[in-house]
Amino acid sequence: MDATTLKTVLEVSHLAKTVDTVDGPLTILHDINFSVAEGESLAIVGASGSGKSTLLGLLAGLDTPSKGQILLMDRDISAASEDQRAQIRSQHVGFVFQSFQLIDHLTALENVQLPLELAGMPRAEAAAKAQVWLEKVGLSERLKHRPKTLSGGEQQRVALARAFVTEPDILFADEPTGSLDEQNGQKIIQLLFQLNQELGSTLILVTHDMALASRCERQMVLNNGRVVASD
Known part of the structure; x- marks a missing residue:
């Protein structure tokens, strides 16, 4: 991909x-x-x-840097208020966590439709769109199941559907296969790139x-809070 264009x-x-x-100030990320x-x-x-995870949280506007600037979709999230960052995330960002971060008392369908409702979409429309995305990740038979009744792989698929349902401009994923066995991890990797390409x-x-890293077009290596290699 020619990034210059x-x-x-x-x-x-x-x-x-x-x-x-x-013990005093600790610098986690450097320049x-x-x-x-x-x-x-x-x-x-x-x-x-x-x-790594500290950096990802800053990039997604979940935290603020001590120094420097982050422009996300041409907006300076490093200088934005918490409410402004939340608005930017709702408009442009999807997030997949290692620990799934599903809401226990909500069904799979309700978990996926929640970000749409928070963005102002009517409940019925949000539910219909959420169902489409759960079908995309192979969970059409699990719409009314709550997280505790789903396997780890199924929970991560719900989390993927939730991240993609808003059709984000940018998707952040923090160790998306870290809580899964190898077989389920491979399935999630395939699904992640399939949906992202779509x-x-x-x-x-x-x-x-x-x-997983090799599936990406670029890799950036961090060591002790510094970028030591990038392509």
Whole structure:
């Protein structure tokens, strides 16, 4: 993919994150710089503790940096309020978590339709669209099941449907196969890239799984909070 001809959807400049600890300030990320074009896929890899998940949270507007700038869909989320970041996420972002983050008392259908309802879509329309996406991930027989009655692989498929149902411009995934066995992990990888290709959205994922990372067009390696390799 020729990124030079495509719109930049994410631009990160001199990003740093420092937190206070009992032993004093701890810098988790140091001077991170990169950009991602529309429709690209990028894997952020590195050892445990390298800062991968912290970086992903900043990119998705779930946290704010100590220094630097993040432009997401041409909007400066590093300077935005919490409400403004939430609005940007609802308009442009999907997120898949390692731990699924489904709401226990809601059915699979209700979990998937929730982001649509929060965005203002009428309940019946949201339910119909959610059902379509659950069918896409092979869960047409599990619409009324609650998370505790679903296997890990099924829960992650519900989470994928929820992430894609809003047709996001950019999808963030944090160790999407980390809680799954190898067989279910491979199924989720196939599904993730299939759905992403179908929508043409930008994909940014954090993983320690190099097989998953190799499926992405680009890989960026973090070590001790610094980018040590990128393509």
